[in-house]
Amino acid sequence: MLDTATKTQLKVYLDKLVEPIVFKTAFDNSDASRQMAELLADTAGLSDKISVVADNADGLRRPSFSISGTSTDMKIRFAALPMGHEFASFILAMLQASGYPSKADPKILERIRTLSGDFKFEVFMSLTCHNCPDVVQALTLMASLNPNISTTVIDGGLFEEEVRARHVLAVPAVFLNGEPFLSGRRELVEIVEKLDSEFASRNAAALSEKxxxxxxxxxxxxxxxxxxxxxxxxxxxxxxxxxxxxxxxxxxxxxxxxxxxxxxxxxxxxxxxxxxxxxxxxxxxxxxxxxxxxxxxxxxxxxxxxxxxxxxxxxxxxxxxxxWRTLGVPGEDDYRGKGVAYCPHCDGPLFKGKDVAVIGGGNSGVEAAIDLAGICRSVTLLQRGSALTADEVLQKRLAACKNATVILNTAVSSLEGDGQTLTGIRYTDKTTGEDKTLSVAGAFVQIGLxxxxxxxxxxxxxxxxxxxxxxxxxxxxxxxxxxxxxxxxxxxxxxxxxxxxxxxxxxxxxxxxxxxx
The missing domain is CATH 3.50.50.60 (FAD/NAD(P)-binding domain)
Structure with a gap:
């Protein structure tokens, strides 16, 4: 799973483990379980402070594994193979479980420790999302500091049925105690303030004294x-x-x-x-x-x-x-995060094998179409003008994508859905004046700032x-x-x-x- 160079780099971090930690595994017969097992075995082989045991409890997502200190019941679980952008999250979770001190603001850490109530977080992410690690790392840190907090990190690509059932079409998507809590990139302090509403008024008074x-x-x-x-x-x-x-x-x-x-x-x-x-x-x-x-x-x-x-x-x-500039058409607000997206890198993997559209023919739009063509069944780019405005090198790359289509001279009139998720885009062909509907599961808006x-x-x-x-x-x-x-x-x-x-x-x-x- 891990090559020699990665193992060498990882060992530098594992040498900083303070107390022993344990991986508790809940596997099945899937390839993902095999890959997780290899990752955990490679990791444990680099430090005598890491052990791996099977967790046979009922009701666990499989495949998944938890990370905890041997003397504490820290509630962090990865229902994901934490590679790509999330490899750093995996390393930090191990350090936190071992008792290695966080470099976050001590005042924020103390607020986390004193939060009262039960907080069960589930964060859906994708391994290609560059915004997800900030949220994942914030929530795993919180779970390492407060026994009333648990965090489960879920790769939407591994649990597609759950993603569909919970209508997750944008990441990171965070649920708290089973209910939607927040979506999109957030800093640690933003999450804490959302849980500690009284802090804002106290902090405002302190800021005004500067x-x-x-x-x-x-x-x-x-x-x-x-x-x-x-x-x-x-x-x-x-x-x-x-x-x-x-x-x-x-x-x-x-x-x-x-x-x-x-x-x-x-x-x-x-x-x-x-x-x-x-x-x-x-x-x-x-x-x-x-x-x-x-x-x-x-x-x-x-x-x-x-x-x-x-x-x-x-x-x-x-x-x-x-x-990001929005379209401002009916349905955009209704289906934002439910098929309407603005970041192809973050949300693109949730549309794997589906038909999607990109709205906008500048550099951002064409780059998005190229990226999505690699994972989606088809990509249709809708451009308002009579020609794409992206750099020539990007236009050539898009032309080489066999599952990508460009439609020029379009005016999007509405985004439509079934009440829960996006199902299509209505637009007018400005050349003929004809109204048309494009059936898609996702619409990525890339029309400037x-x-x-x-x-x-x-x-x-x-x-x-x-x-x-x-x-x-x-x-x-x-x-x-x-x-x-x-x-x-x-x-x-x-x-x-x-x-x-x-x-x-x-x-x-x-x-x-x-x-x-």
Whole structure:
């Protein structure tokens, strides 16, 4: 199962085990059971602190295995072969079971330990999902800290009947005590706050007591992270407010146009951005979302967060990025996560062997169609215009996919379903005016981005697409407020461009402070 190089790397981590751990296996005669058995045997062979025993209890998912310390009944179970993106989750679960201390915020760890009640988590994931490990690792950590919490990690590809029965068509999908709890990527603190509702009000009061910042950055993607780094290096008191650390790069599996890197994993790049930021001691406030901003009579900017907290700063940098643009047609909201998806890497495996559609003919749409063609029975790409707009190299790759079809000049009018899952797409052939229905199990929407600038409404000049208008120095229409990245009207939404714009915004803020203080 594990090659020599992987075993060598794994042994480095297993040497850090504090107390002995045990794998309790619940297998059947499937190939998946055989592969799990090989993985566990290879792993146990690398450390004398690991043992493997059979678990013959009734009612267990098979194949699956649990991980626990020999002196504790930690409730972590993998109904999955934890390879691919989840191999790191497997390693962390072993370390946590052995008593190896977590590097998470001690305040968050203490909150987890004191949660009261019974929490039975089930998280459905796919091994190709780059967003799933964050949720899996958060929930397994919680189960290692609190005996009232159990976490079962389920590979949707292994338990297809259960996936269908529970209408799981997007991952990660988390159930709590049998009921839907959350879907999509979440940070550990977000999950804890969802369970501990009283914390938000307590935390808001504490945040409002923070002293005035020299520079406060809204957003922690490429632009926001770079702005924070440049500001902190100037010796300025710098803070960063972000809904999620790393920004939208977390939703990109492979980045192949980042100079000096032939290919880099999006979430890994996002994590690297934040390690750099935190190395300068930047005050990081996350998860948090700016609701509105206003200039006060004393010349400061006051930022009100959705939680009710208020922060004050001498200069402000908006780098809130963008989010996936939605179709805005009937049925989209009804079947989101039930056939309507936005991430082919995460949710694509749930449509293995099925007919799907991709809506959008730009780079993202064509890349999605290429990826899906490798696992789905058929892929139909619907493009609004008379030609694809993706790079030529991508168009050639798509043309080589025998199970992919492109339909041009289409206008999607609605997404239809049976009340539980998506069944088709209604669209108009703009050439003939004819209304048509395409029967599909999944629709992947890839029609570009919409800027996250609601916080700037009524305060800053925005263009027709709600992008913040900036000049060559990233100055906005308001004094001491700068903006950078995908939320602005700067053309070409690319990571390398956002990095440069973030640096310019911070340098402009520094220049403003020099001239006005």
């Amino acid at each position: 002293p005035v910042f020299d520079v406060l950055v809204l957003g922690a993607g490429p632009a926001g992270a770079t702005a924070a780094i440049y500001a902190a290096r100037k010796g300025l008191r710098t803070g960063i407010v972000a809904e999620r650390l790393g920004g939208q790069v977390n939703e990109t599996a492979d980045i192949e146009n980042f100079t000096s890197q032939l290919k880099v994993d999006g979430p890994a790049l996002g994590s690297a951005f934040m390690r750099h930021v935190q190395s300068y001691g930047v005050d990081t406030i996350s998860p948090a979302v700016a609701d509105s901003v206003e200039r006060t009579e004393d010349g400061l900017w006051r930022v009100r967060l959705e939680s009710g907290a208020e922060l004050r700063t001498k200069t402000l940098i908006g780098a809130t990025g963008a989010r 919409i800027p996250n600038t609601e916080w700037a409404a009524g305060t800053l000049e925005r263009n027709a697409w709600n992008e913040i208008v900036v000049d060559s120095r990233c100055r906005t229409s308001a004094e001491a407020l700068f903006a950078a990245g995908d939320c602005t009207d700067v053309p070409y939404k690319q990571i390398v461009i956002a990095l440069g714009e973030g640096a310019k915004a911070a340098l402009s803020a520094f220049d403003w402070l020099i001239r006005n203080e």
